[in-house]
Amino acid sequence: MNKVIVTLVGKDHTGIIASVCNYFAENDINILDIKQTTVQEYINMMMIVDMEKCTKQFSEIVNGLEKVGEGVGCVIRAQHEEIFDMMHRI
Amino acid sequence: MVELNEVFETSTMIRDENLDVRTITMGINLLDCCDSDPDTLCENIYGKVTESAKDLVKVGDEIGLDFGIPVINKRVAVTPISLVGASACRTSDDFVRIAETMESAAQKIGVNFIGGYSALVQKGMTAADQLLIRSIPRALAGTERVCGSVSLASTKTGIDMDAVKLMGTVIKETAEATKENGSIGCAKLVVFCNPADDNPFMAGAFHGVTETDRVINVGVSGPGVVKRAISKVKGENFEVLCETIKKTAFKVTRVGQLVAKEASERLNVPFGIVDLSLAPTPAVGDSIADIIQEMGVEYVGAPGTTAAVAILNDQVKKGGVMASSYVGGLSGAFIPVSEDRSMAYAAEIGALTIEKLEAMTCVCSVGLDMVPVPGDTSAETISGIIADEMAIGMINQKTTAVRIIPVCGKKAGETVEFGGLLGSSPIMPVSRYGCKDFIDRGGRIPAPIHSFKN
Numbered sequence: 001m002n003k004v005i006v007t008l009v010g011k012d013h014t015g016i017i018a019s020v021c022n023y024f025a026e027n028d029i030n031i032l033d034i035k036q037t038t039v040q041e042y043i044n045m046m047m048i049v050d051m052e053k054c055t056k057q058f059s060e061i062v063n064g065l066e067k068v069g070e071g072v073g074c075v076i077r078a079q080h081e082e083i084f085d086m087m088h089r090i
Numbered sequence: 091m092v093e094l095n096e097v098f099e100t101s102t103m104i105r106d107e108n109l110d111v112r113t114i115t116m117g118i119n120l121l122d123c124c125d126s127d128p129d130t131l132c133e134n135i136y137g138k139v140t141e142s143a144k145d146l147v148k149v150g151d152e153i154g155l156d157f158g159i160p161v162i163n164k165r166v167a168v169t170p171i172s173l174v175g176a177s178a179c180r181t182s183d184d185f186v187r188i189a190e191t192m193e194s195a196a197q198k199i200g201v202n203f204i205g206g207y208s209a210l211v212q213k214g215m216t217a218a219d220q221l222l223i224r225s226i227p228r229a230l231a232g233t234e235r236v237c238g239s240v241s242l243a244s245t246k247t248g249i250d251m252d253a254v255k256l257m258g259t260v261i262k263e264t265a266e267a268t269k270e271n272g273s274i275g276c277a278k279l280v281v282f283c284n285p286a287d288d289n290p291f292m293a294g295a296f297h298g299v300t301e302t303d304r305v306i307n308v309g310v311s312g313p314g315v316v317k318r319a320i321s322k323v324k325g326e327n328f329e330v331l332c333e334t335i336k337k338t339a340f341k342v343t344r345v346g347q348l349v350a351k352e353a354s355e356r357l358n359v360p361f362g363i364v365d366l367s368l369a370p371t372p373a374v375g376d377s378i379a380d381i382i383q384e385m386g387v388e389y390v391g392a393p394g395t396t397a398a399v400a401i402l403n404d405q406v407k408k409g410g411v412m413a414s415s416y417v418g419g420l421s422g423a424f425i426p427v428s429e430d431r432s433m434a435y436a437a438e439i440g441a442l443t444i445e446k447l448e449a450m451t452c453v454c455s456v457g458l459d460m461v462p463v464p465g466d467t468s469a470e471t472i473s474g475i476i477a478d479e480m481a482i483g484m485i486n487q488k489t490t491a492v493r494i495i496p497v498c499g500k501k502a503g504e505t506v507e508f509g510g511l512l513g514s515s516p517i518m519p520v521s522r523y524g525c526k527d528f529i530d531r532g533g534r535i536p537a538p539i540h541s542f543k544n
Contacts, residue, residue, distance in 0.1 A: 079158030086344040088096040
């Protein structure tokens with residue numbers, strides 16, 4: 001498994017998660033978990049995805065998500081899971 | 091499984107609080123490059139550096155992308171050149187050629203600094219050491235990426251006052267040789283007491299002779315993260331303050347550990363240490379002075395500052411030590427004046443003086459760092475300032491350093507702009523009273539009594 005954590009921050013409106021999910025489907029990226037909170041009109045969303053079957057380079061996916069983010073007015077970032085595990089787990 | 095709040099805490103640190111990995115520094119042993127012919131020596135050095143570190147920049151950038159954390163600098167540190175060049179160099183010009191070779195190698199592999207144009211003379215100078223030291227002004231003026239350092243003292247050996255005197259002159263000459271650019275040559279030159287063999291930070295990085303052939307050392311940073319954490323415990327007592335810094339330092343250092351391990355694996359070079367130092371930059375929100383001020387001191391330099399720095403330094407170590415399998419380098423808080431916007435401002439309004447900075451160096455990881463002083467400051471006064479700092483390091487068994495810049499043509503109160511990460515700063519006034527007779531004595535200051543532990 002090649003776990004990547006995707007974070008999304010931006011003003012909430014319909015279709016944000018749909019756009020991100022479509023992008024993952026197109027690239028053979030499996031969603032393992034989704035969590036989100038909405039504070040006032042802003043959405044904070046996190047997805048844990050598996051990129052095992054994805055054939056693209058990680059840098060392409062990072063750029064691709066950035067473009068999806070621009071399309072829906074949000075900032076989307078992808079980072080390998082280890083950085084979160086290292087920081088928050090002993 | 092990580093939680094949403096944890097993920098966003100990490101993201102906020104990186105996005106809004108300037109958390110980054112300040113440097114991945116590859117240490118490279120050059121002792122096997124030694125040759126009695128300067129041409130062959132330079133060829134060997136160029137070959138070894140460019141081959142050993144050919145993938146350093148690429149791998150550093152890949153790691154940054156994979157983990158979404160900026161890896162700001164990729165650098166190289168080499169064996170002190172006074173040792174490497176000893177059998178080949180007959181003149182200072184021969185040493186300057188090595189500096190030029192280091193510059194070409196650094197350019198080729200794309201690193202922004204290469205450290206190790208250094209001499210270790212804490213007990214005495216060899217002929218080669220003297221030639222290298224005297225070549226420093228030309229070497230640093232003729233190159234952009236080469237950094238030099240000279241170790242003048244240690245707790246075990248005392249202080250080499252002949253070398254301290256010489257360095258006063260060399261720093262003045264380096265300032266003169268780079269006067270067109272704010273005497274910036276001095277920003278690439280540091281003198282040490284008790285230097286660290288595995289320090290990844292410039293200008294003082296070199297690859298110690300006790301190190302393995304190649305090694306990866308990583309320096310983390312994150313003053314903004316610490317400041318933000320402290321701002322959340324405003325008014326709480328010192329126990330809460332200290333715990334907050336400690337926990338934050340742990341998280342910051344874990345990122346360094348991750349990056350160091352990854353870099354080590356991907357480059358197939360042993361992992362050396364993580365340096366826990368909090369290193370500021372001139373960017374807004376990336377300041378050590380802001381942390382001190384967030385603790386409750388009006389401006390850095392005001393009464394309470396030394397205690398605040400001591401707290402910060404100690405808690406950063408306590409949090410960081412558990413986060414990494416090997417901790418080393420300088421590991422503490424840096425207090426470079428020009429590289430820290432709020433530090434420079436405190437100097438500008440008169441809150442921060444050189445004397446207070448000296449007190450702060452007793453409890454932080456380095457010393458007088460990036461301190462611009464008037465261009466007409468005498469070589470003896472600079473040597474006196476160095477001697478004071480060396481004494482603090484020697485007696486307290488800690489690293490101290492001096493990176494002082496007598497800015498040609500500038501007077502106290504004027505401003506010097508170095509640009510980029512080196513920042514800008516007002517010229518700080520120095521004492522108008524001299525120490526010429528003290529410096530002129532020459533010889534060595536003996537090692538202190540508590541160094542005799544055998």
